[in-house]
Amino acid sequence: MLKTKCLHPGILNVLSKCGHGDKILIADGNYPVDSNTNKNVEKVYLNLTHGIPLVTDVLKVLNKTIAIEKLEVMIPGDDTKPSIFDDFKNIVSSVDCLEELGRFEFYEACKEENIKLAIATGEQRIYANVLLTVGVA
Template sequence: MLKTKLTHPEIIGALGKLGHGSQVLIADGNYPIATGTNPSATHVFLNLTPGIVSATDALRAIVDMIAIESAAVMVPDSGKEPDIFDEFRYNLPQGLALRPLNRAEFYATARDANTGLVIATGEQRIYANILLTIGVVG
Protein backbone atom coordinates (compact mmCIF):
# COMPACT_ATOMS: atom_id res chain seq x y z
CA MET A 1 0.00 0.00 0.00
CA LEU A 2 1.30 3.45 -0.88
CA LYS A 3 2.14 5.88 1.90
CA THR A 4 2.17 8.95 -0.34
CA LYS A 5 -0.76 11.36 -0.62
CA LEU A 6 -0.90 10.79 -4.37
CA THR A 7 -2.38 7.39 -5.19
CA HIS A 8 -3.40 7.74 -8.85
CA PRO A 9 -1.51 4.91 -10.60
CA GLU A 10 -1.32 6.52 -14.03
CA ILE A 11 0.04 9.81 -12.66
CA ILE A 12 2.57 8.01 -10.45
CA GLY A 13 3.70 5.91 -13.42
CA ALA A 14 4.04 8.91 -15.71
CA LEU A 15 6.03 10.88 -13.12
CA GLY A 16 8.34 7.90 -12.70
CA LYS A 17 9.18 8.03 -16.41
CA LEU A 18 9.95 11.77 -16.43
CA GLY A 19 13.12 13.50 -15.29
CA HIS A 20 14.92 16.81 -14.98
CA GLY A 21 13.59 19.26 -17.55
CA SER A 22 10.41 17.31 -18.24
CA GLN A 23 7.17 19.25 -17.95
CA VAL A 24 3.83 18.54 -16.30
CA LEU A 25 0.76 20.49 -17.42
CA ILE A 26 -2.15 20.91 -15.02
CA ALA A 27 -4.96 22.25 -17.20
CA ASP A 28 -8.27 23.89 -16.38
CA GLY A 29 -11.61 22.74 -17.80
CA ASN A 30 -11.36 25.15 -20.75
CA TYR A 31 -7.93 24.08 -21.96
CA PRO A 32 -7.81 22.44 -25.44
CA ILE A 33 -6.29 19.13 -24.32
CA ALA A 34 -6.59 17.43 -27.73
CA THR A 35 -4.92 20.21 -29.71
CA GLY A 36 -2.93 22.20 -27.14
CA THR A 37 -0.65 19.51 -25.74
CA ASN A 38 2.08 17.10 -26.76
CA PRO A 39 0.21 14.13 -28.31
CA SER A 40 2.82 11.66 -27.02
CA ALA A 41 2.44 12.81 -23.40
CA THR A 42 0.50 10.74 -20.89
CA HIS A 43 -2.97 12.33 -20.68
CA VAL A 44 -4.91 11.86 -17.44
CA PHE A 45 -8.50 13.07 -17.31
CA LEU A 46 -9.57 14.10 -13.81
CA ASN A 47 -12.36 16.39 -15.05
CA LEU A 48 -15.20 14.45 -13.43
CA THR A 49 -17.63 17.35 -13.07
CA PRO A 50 -17.27 21.15 -13.21
CA GLY A 51 -14.99 22.07 -10.32
CA ILE A 52 -13.95 18.50 -9.50
CA VAL A 53 -10.98 17.93 -9.46
CA SER A 54 -9.65 21.50 -9.10
CA ALA A 55 -6.33 22.67 -10.50
CA THR A 56 -5.08 23.43 -6.99
CA ASP A 57 -6.03 19.92 -5.79
CA ALA A 58 -3.95 18.45 -8.61
CA LEU A 59 -1.08 20.84 -7.92
CA ARG A 60 -0.98 19.95 -4.21
CA ALA A 61 -0.76 16.25 -5.08
CA ILE A 62 2.02 16.76 -7.64
CA VAL A 63 4.13 19.13 -5.50
CA ASP A 64 4.64 16.39 -2.92
CA MET A 65 5.96 13.99 -5.57
CA ILE A 66 8.55 15.95 -7.59
CA ALA A 67 11.19 18.64 -7.33
CA ILE A 68 9.96 21.71 -9.19
CA GLU A 69 12.46 23.89 -11.04
CA SER A 70 10.00 26.38 -12.53
CA ALA A 71 6.31 27.05 -13.03
CA ALA A 72 4.79 28.86 -16.00
CA VAL A 73 1.29 30.30 -16.25
CA MET A 74 -0.80 31.71 -19.08
CA VAL A 75 -1.53 35.39 -18.53
CA PRO A 76 -4.64 37.10 -19.91
CA ASP A 77 -4.29 39.64 -22.70
CA SER A 78 -5.60 42.26 -20.25
CA GLY A 79 -2.54 41.75 -18.06
CA LYS A 80 -4.78 41.43 -14.99
CA GLU A 81 -3.55 38.55 -12.87
CA PRO A 82 -6.20 35.90 -12.07
CA ASP A 83 -6.82 35.20 -8.37
CA ILE A 84 -5.80 31.56 -8.78
CA PHE A 85 -2.18 32.65 -9.30
CA ASP A 86 -2.01 33.44 -5.56
CA GLU A 87 -3.22 29.89 -4.83
CA PHE A 88 -0.57 28.49 -7.15
CA ARG A 89 2.14 30.50 -5.34
CA TYR A 90 0.85 29.31 -1.96
CA ASN A 91 1.11 25.65 -3.03
CA LEU A 92 4.47 25.85 -4.80
CA PRO A 93 7.82 25.65 -3.00
CA GLN A 94 8.60 28.89 -1.19
CA GLY A 95 10.35 31.48 -3.35
CA LEU A 96 9.42 29.89 -6.68
CA ALA A 97 8.12 32.65 -8.97
CA LEU A 98 5.47 32.11 -11.62
CA ARG A 99 6.83 32.66 -15.12
CA PRO A 100 4.21 34.55 -17.15
CA LEU A 101 3.63 33.46 -20.76
CA ASN A 102 1.16 34.87 -23.24
CA ARG A 103 -1.38 32.48 -24.74
CA ALA A 104 0.68 31.61 -27.84
CA GLU A 105 3.85 31.04 -25.80
CA PHE A 106 2.01 28.87 -23.28
CA TYR A 107 0.39 26.70 -25.95
CA ALA A 108 3.70 26.29 -27.79
CA THR A 109 5.46 25.29 -24.57
CA ALA A 110 2.71 22.83 -23.60
CA ARG A 111 2.89 21.22 -27.06
CA ASP A 112 6.66 20.78 -26.74
CA ALA A 113 8.12 17.27 -26.63
CA ASN A 114 9.30 17.94 -23.05
CA THR A 115 5.71 17.93 -21.81
CA GLY A 116 5.37 14.35 -20.64
CA LEU A 117 2.27 14.48 -18.43
CA VAL A 118 -0.98 16.37 -18.97
CA ILE A 119 -3.62 16.44 -16.24
CA ALA A 120 -7.06 17.68 -17.31
CA THR A 121 -8.98 19.01 -14.31
CA GLY A 122 -12.54 20.17 -13.80
CA GLU A 123 -11.30 23.61 -12.76
CA GLN A 124 -13.77 26.28 -13.91
CA ARG A 125 -11.74 29.40 -13.19
CA ILE A 126 -10.18 30.80 -16.34
CA TYR A 127 -6.40 30.92 -16.80
CA ALA A 128 -6.06 28.19 -14.18
CA ASN A 129 -3.34 26.36 -16.12
CA ILE A 130 0.13 25.76 -14.75
CA LEU A 131 3.10 24.16 -16.48
CA LEU A 132 5.66 22.70 -14.08
CA THR A 133 9.25 21.93 -15.04
CA ILE A 134 10.75 19.09 -13.03
CA GLY A 135 13.97 19.90 -11.19
CA VAL A 136 16.64 17.71 -9.66
CA VAL A 137 16.47 15.95 -6.32
CA GLY A 138 19.40 16.51 -4.07
Protein backbone atom coordinates in the same frame (compact mmCIF):
# COMPACT_ATOMS: atom_id res chain seq x y z
CA MET B 1 0.89 -0.02 0.28
CA LEU B 2 2.10 3.33 -1.06
CA LYS B 3 2.72 6.19 1.34
CA THR B 4 2.97 8.89 -1.30
CA LYS B 5 0.22 11.52 -1.63
CA CYS B 6 -0.41 10.52 -5.26
CA LEU B 7 -2.18 7.18 -5.67
CA HIS B 8 -3.29 7.42 -9.33
CA PRO B 9 -1.46 4.59 -11.13
CA GLY B 10 -1.29 6.34 -14.51
CA ILE B 11 0.09 9.55 -13.05
CA LEU B 12 2.60 7.66 -10.88
CA ASN B 13 3.78 5.69 -13.92
CA VAL B 14 4.55 8.86 -15.89
CA LEU B 15 6.09 10.65 -12.89
CA SER B 16 8.44 7.72 -12.35
CA LYS B 17 9.77 8.22 -15.89
CA CYS B 18 10.23 12.00 -15.62
CA GLY B 19 13.66 13.48 -15.29
CA HIS B 20 15.04 16.90 -14.45
CA GLY B 21 13.57 19.45 -16.86
CA ASP B 22 10.59 17.40 -18.00
CA LYS B 23 7.25 19.17 -17.70
CA ILE B 24 3.72 18.44 -16.55
CA LEU B 25 0.60 20.40 -17.56
CA ILE B 26 -2.26 20.77 -15.12
CA ALA B 27 -5.10 22.15 -17.21
CA ASP B 28 -8.34 23.87 -16.29
CA GLY B 29 -11.67 22.70 -17.66
CA ASN B 30 -11.44 25.04 -20.64
CA TYR B 31 -7.99 24.01 -21.88
CA PRO B 32 -7.95 22.08 -25.20
CA VAL B 33 -5.80 19.17 -23.97
CA ASP B 34 -6.19 17.09 -27.15
CA SER B 35 -5.26 19.81 -29.64
CA ASN B 36 -2.71 21.79 -27.61
CA THR B 37 -0.27 19.16 -26.35
CA ASN B 38 2.32 17.09 -28.20
CA LYS B 39 1.22 13.79 -29.74
CA ASN B 40 3.29 11.70 -27.30
CA VAL B 41 2.07 13.28 -24.05
CA GLU B 42 0.26 11.00 -21.63
CA LYS B 43 -3.21 12.45 -21.04
CA VAL B 44 -5.11 11.86 -17.81
CA TYR B 45 -8.69 13.06 -17.65
CA LEU B 46 -9.54 13.71 -14.00
CA ASN B 47 -12.34 16.16 -14.87
CA LEU B 48 -15.22 14.36 -13.18
CA THR B 49 -17.60 17.33 -13.23
CA HIS B 50 -17.53 21.12 -13.03
CA GLY B 51 -15.14 22.09 -10.24
CA ILE B 52 -13.93 18.57 -9.39
CA PRO B 53 -11.03 18.33 -9.03
CA LEU B 54 -9.54 21.81 -8.97
CA VAL B 55 -6.15 22.59 -10.49
CA THR B 56 -4.98 23.52 -7.00
CA ASP B 57 -6.04 20.09 -5.66
CA VAL B 58 -3.85 18.36 -8.24
CA LEU B 59 -0.99 20.81 -7.68
CA LYS B 60 -1.03 20.13 -3.92
CA VAL B 61 -0.68 16.39 -4.49
CA LEU B 62 2.05 16.73 -7.12
CA ASN B 63 3.95 19.19 -4.93
CA LYS B 64 4.11 16.48 -2.23
CA THR B 65 5.10 13.82 -4.77
CA ILE B 66 7.83 15.41 -6.96
CA ALA B 67 10.34 18.25 -6.79
CA ILE B 68 9.05 21.28 -8.71
CA GLU B 69 11.64 23.67 -10.09
CA LYS B 70 9.53 26.15 -12.06
CA LEU B 71 5.90 27.15 -12.69
CA GLU B 72 4.71 28.68 -15.95
CA VAL B 73 1.27 30.24 -16.28
CA MET B 74 -0.94 31.58 -19.07
CA ILE B 75 -1.67 35.28 -18.61
CA PRO B 76 -4.67 37.21 -19.92
CA GLY B 77 -3.96 39.78 -22.61
CA ASP B 78 -5.29 42.64 -20.46
CA ASP B 79 -2.46 42.74 -17.86
CA THR B 80 -4.67 41.40 -15.06
CA LYS B 81 -3.37 38.70 -12.72
CA PRO B 82 -5.83 35.90 -11.96
CA SER B 83 -6.13 35.29 -8.21
CA ILE B 84 -5.26 31.60 -8.67
CA PHE B 85 -1.67 32.69 -9.36
CA ASP B 86 -1.30 33.54 -5.66
CA ASP B 87 -2.62 30.06 -4.82
CA PHE B 88 0.03 28.52 -7.08
CA LYS B 89 2.83 30.44 -5.33
CA ASN B 90 1.47 29.54 -1.88
CA ILE B 91 1.24 25.84 -2.73
CA VAL B 92 4.69 25.62 -4.33
CA SER B 93 6.67 27.84 -1.99
CA SER B 94 9.95 26.50 -3.41
CA VAL B 95 9.58 28.72 -6.49
CA ASP B 96 10.12 32.46 -6.17
CA CYS B 97 7.99 33.60 -9.08
CA LEU B 98 5.76 32.43 -11.88
CA GLU B 99 6.99 32.61 -15.44
CA GLU B 100 4.24 34.34 -17.39
CA LEU B 101 3.44 33.32 -20.95
CA GLY B 102 0.85 34.77 -23.30
CA ARG B 103 -1.99 32.50 -24.38
CA PHE B 104 -0.49 31.36 -27.68
CA GLU B 105 3.02 31.20 -26.23
CA PHE B 106 1.64 28.90 -23.51
CA TYR B 107 -0.07 26.72 -26.14
CA GLU B 108 3.22 26.36 -28.03
CA ALA B 109 5.10 25.54 -24.82
CA CYS B 110 2.59 22.73 -24.17
CA LYS B 111 3.39 21.16 -27.55
CA GLU B 112 7.11 20.74 -26.74
CA GLU B 113 8.46 17.19 -26.57
CA ASN B 114 9.49 17.53 -22.90
CA ILE B 115 5.84 17.75 -21.81
CA LYS B 116 5.34 14.23 -20.48
CA LEU B 117 1.95 14.47 -18.77
CA ALA B 118 -1.22 16.52 -19.24
CA ILE B 119 -3.84 16.35 -16.50
CA ALA B 120 -7.31 17.69 -17.33
CA THR B 121 -9.27 18.95 -14.32
CA GLY B 122 -12.77 20.25 -13.71
CA GLU B 123 -11.40 23.68 -12.74
CA GLN B 124 -13.79 26.48 -13.77
CA ARG B 125 -11.60 29.49 -13.05
CA ILE B 126 -10.16 30.92 -16.24
CA TYR B 127 -6.40 31.11 -16.82
CA ALA B 128 -5.94 28.37 -14.22
CA ASN B 129 -3.45 26.37 -16.31
CA VAL B 130 0.03 25.68 -14.97
CA LEU B 131 3.10 24.01 -16.43
CA LEU B 132 5.39 22.40 -13.84
CA THR B 133 9.07 21.79 -14.50
CA VAL B 134 10.34 18.71 -12.68
CA GLY B 135 13.28 19.52 -10.43
CA VAL B 136 15.97 17.45 -8.79
CA ALA B 137 14.81 15.37 -5.83
